[in-house]
Amino acid sequence: MAGIQSDPSAVDTRSSASKFDPQNDFVNVTSEALSLDAAYKAVHSTAAGAITTFSGITRDNFDGKKVVRLEYEAYAPMAIAKLKDICSEIRSKWDVCKIAIFHRTGVVDVGEPSVIIAVSSVHRASGLEAARFGIDELKATVPIWKKELYESGDLWKENSEFKPKAASGD
Amino acid sequence: MAGIQSDPSAVDTRSSASKFDPQNDFVNVTSEALSLDAAYKAVHSTAAGAITTFSGITRDNFDGKKVVRLEYEAYAPMAIAKLKDICSEIRSKWDVCKIAIFHRTGVVDVGEPSVIIAVSSVHRASGLEAARFGIDELKATVPIWKKELYESGDLWKENSEFKPKAASGD
Amino acid sequence: RRAHMRVKVLYFARAREATGSTEESAEIENGTTAKALLETLVRRFPKLQEIRSCLVLAINQEYADGSAVLKEGDEVALIPPISGG
Amino acid sequence: RRAHMRVKVLYFARAREATGSTEESAEIENGTTAKALLETLVRRFPKLQEIRSCLVLAINQEYADGSAVLKEGDEVALIPPISGG
Numbered sequence: 001m002a003g004i005q006s007d008p009s010a011v012d013t014r015s016s017a018s019k020f021d022p023q024n025d026f027v028n029v030t031s032e033a034l035s036l037d038a039a040y041k042a043v044h045s046t047a048a049g050a051i052t053t054f055s056g057i058t059r060d061n062f063d064g065k066k067v068v069r070l071e072y073e074a075y076a077p078m079a080i081a082k083l084k085d086i087c088s089e090i091r092s093k094w095d096v097c098k099i100a101i102f103h104r105t106g107v108v109d110v111g112e113p114s115v116i117i118a119v120s121s122v123h124r125a126s127g128l129e130a131a132r133f134g135i136d137e138l139k140a141t142v143p144i145w146k147k148e149l150y151e152s153g154d155l156w157k158e159n160s161e162f163k164p165k166a167a168s169g170d
Numbered sequence: 171m172a173g174i175q176s177d178p179s180a181v182d183t184r185s186s187a188s189k190f191d192p193q194n195d196f197v198n199v200t201s202e203a204l205s206l207d208a209a210y211k212a213v214h215s216t217a218a219g220a221i222t223t224f225s226g227i228t229r230d231n232f233d234g235k236k237v238v239r240l241e242y243e244a245y246a247p248m249a250i251a252k253l254k255d256i257c258s259e260i261r262s263k264w265d266v267c268k269i270a271i272f273h274r275t276g277v278v279d280v281g282e283p284s285v286i287i288a289v290s291s292v293h294r295a296s297g298l299e300a301a302r303f304g305i306d307e308l309k310a311t312v313p314i315w316k317k318e319l320y321e322s323g324d325l326w327k328e329n330s331e332f333k334p335k336a337a338s339g340d
Numbered sequence: 341r342r343a344h345m346r347v348k349v350l351y352f353a354r355a356r357e358a359t360g361s362t363e364e365s366a367e368i369e370n371g372t373t374a375k376a377l378l379e380t381l382v383r384r385f386p387k388l389q390e391i392r393s394c395l396v397l398a399i400n401q402e403y404a405d406g407s408a409v410l411k412e413g414d415e416v417a418l419i420p421p422i423s424g425g
Numbered sequence: 426r427r428a429h430m431r432v433k434v435l436y437f438a439r440a441r442e443a444t445g446s447t448e449e450s451a452e453i454e455n456g457t458t459a460k461a462l463l464e465t466l467v468r469r470f471p472k473l474q475e476i477r478s479c480l481v482l483a484i485n486q487e488y489a490d491g492s493a494v495l496k497e498g499d500e501v502a503l504i505p506p507i508s509g510g
Contacts, residue, residue: 036210036223046230046281053206053223054298056510057290060216072509075437075502078486079509103509111216115510120227124305128224132298135510143483143502144509145438156439157508158479226425242424245352245417248401249424273424285425305425313398313417314424315353326354327423328394 018091020084024098025091027083029076029144031106039118043098048120052127054135056115058108065150072105072114075143079103082142086134090119093133094126101134103144114146136161188261190254194268195261197253199246199314201276209288213268218290222297224305226285228278235320242275242284245313249273252312256304260289263303264296271304273314284316306331343370345412349381355395355418358387368410374399375406377416394421428455430497434466440480440503443472453495459484460491462501479506 026042036055043051058070083101090099097120108114117134121127140161148155196212206225213221228240253271260269267290278284287304291297310331318325350363359381368377374397382388388395397404398417410416435448444466453462459482467473473480482489483502495501 037207040206040225044227044281046227049227049229051223051225051227051283052301053221053225054294055210055221055223056294057214057216057219057221059219059292073438073441074509075435075483075486075504078483078502081486111214113221122229124224124226124302128298128302128305131222132295135294135298139507139510141488141507142509143437143504143507145505146508146510147438156505158506159508159510162506162508243353243356244424245350245398245401245419248398248417251401309422309425311403311422312424313352313419313422315420316423316425317353326420328421329423329425332421 018088020087021091025084025087026098026100026102027080027087028102029074029079029083029105030102031104034102034104034113034116036113036116036118039100039102039116042100043118043120045097045120047122048097048127049122050124050127051118051120052124052131053116053118054131055113056135057113058110060110062148062150062155065152067110067148068151069149070108070110070114071147071149072103072108073145073147074103074105076105079142079144083138085141086137089137090130090133094121094130095123096121096126096130099130099134101138103138103142105144188258190257191261195254195257196268196270196272197250197257198272199244199249199253199275200272201274204272204274204283204286206283206286206288209270209272209286212270213288213290215267215290217292218267218297219292220294220297221288221290222294222301223286223288224301225283225287226305227283228280230280232318232320232325235322237280237318238321239319240278240280240284241317241319242273242278243315243317244273244275246275249312249314253308255311256307259307260300260303264291264300265293266291266296266300269300269304271308273308273312275314344368345370345410347377347410347412347414347416349377350415350417352417352419354391354420355388358391359385372410373406374404374408374410374416377410378406378418381418388418391420395419429453430455430495432462432495432497432499432501434462435500435502437502437504439476439505440473443476444470457495458491459489459493459495459501462495463491463503466503473503476505480504 100118119127270288396419481504
């Protein structure tokens with residue numbers, strides 16, 4: 001892997017043998033609108049036979065209540081680090097070409113994507129599985145918060161998947 | 171489902187209770203370039219929280235041989251019918267909002283998509299699983315053929331997944 | 341002499357190349373099965389022999405069993421192993 | 426009197442709303458654990474009590490156990506249940 005070869009002094013202390021590949025893995029946490037086309041182009045490769053994308057879209061309702069607006073807040077540097085960890089984990093589990101994971105912050109209008117994951121792979125199964133792992137893991141580990149604003153109040157959502165590897169509360 | 175309600179005289183003779191929904195399911199076999207953005211827009215819905223897409227890309231090599239060109243040929247009316255069957259099967263298995271399956275025919279340049287599947291869903295798991303089922307089933311049942319042209323000759327490819335439900339050879 | 345009928349036969353991919361034809365109208369005896377039609381075609385187009393074992397038939401745009409009895413006006417397609425996607 | 430050190434504390438989402446602050450510099454005794462710091466913060470900001478049981482801590486951008494002993498200059502973040510995606 002290019003990233004490993006180009007920096008032989010780097011020691012990967014995680015159990016995984018693979019790591020974030022800065023030439024082929026792209027992560028971002030941004031207040032700008034996300035573009036599916038940009039994610040697709042980021043992972044496009046003529047060596048890849050498959051590109052899988054997943055877009056998380058802000059829905060117009062929750063429990064029957066109309067959602068007026070959504071706001072995302074991120075612990076940006078840690079979120080970036082966790083997104084890179086997800087790339088590493090994907091590379092330790094599947095043979096993929098390129099990975100892009102973009103998450104938006106701030107106000108996201110209904111119908112717009114809040115997160116986009118794109119994975120290119122030689123064969124389709126690895127890309128499809130990696131994209132699914134990516135969004136599942138993002139919801140479980142990446143420190144980003146969503147507040148839904150309704151006509152009658154607001155609510156900080158909580159992912160049921162949240163499971164930090166070391167709990168510190170008690 | 172809108173399609174069923176709008177045509178009460180239609181009898182679905184398949185075992186599945188769900189069927190192709192012409193308001194929300196879009197299939198096409200076309201010689202024009204495919205657009206991921208068009209597939210995304212076709213399935214976009216503010217009621218959907220997730221859009222999964224799969225793009226099959228023509229690779230630049232096969233078994234180490236450089237691919238110069240690819241040509242797809244389709245039994246178009248049957249391919250369309252089979253793509254609609256796939257939509258029906260998806261609806262019988264998963265709760266999805268909208269489905270788009272587009273396949274290109276004719277010459278497809280290296281790096282361009284030959285097939286795009288997009289599925290929108292309220293929850294992500296159903297869309298991710300439906301997209302995977304869609305491409306697996308397409309490769310197994312939809313009468314479309316790919317010829318790869320190399321610098322030294324050509325080859326009609328064969329999907330290992332090909333398994334028509336009734337074999338007639340013998 | 342038994343009664344005859346006409347069916348439309350479609351050739352795709354390797355079957356098209358083997359026959360040099362994309363489609364034709366074939367006259368067959370009433371009661372002919374899909375498998376019997378295929379055997380007739382293999383005799384007419386010997387190059388079909390080499391893909392014979394992997395050919396599947398479709399009748400009126402549905403995959404069909406070789407034992408299916410053809411009807412006047414049926415559309416019969418020779419389907420080599422598919423490779424879409 | 427024991428020696429003291431400073432750590433940076435970050436508040437996000439409901440923790441930010443409960444404290445009315447996004448970050449601060451806190452002076453704590455040497456040897457303070459992450460859990461002990463959190464208890465101090467809950468006393469200062471009673472509104473943190475209602476999310477106390479679901480708060481997780483991160484030290485220097487890694488999820489950490491409450492028993493972790495803090496060091497001078499550490500960045501400690503109060504992480505309410507996340508909801509990205």
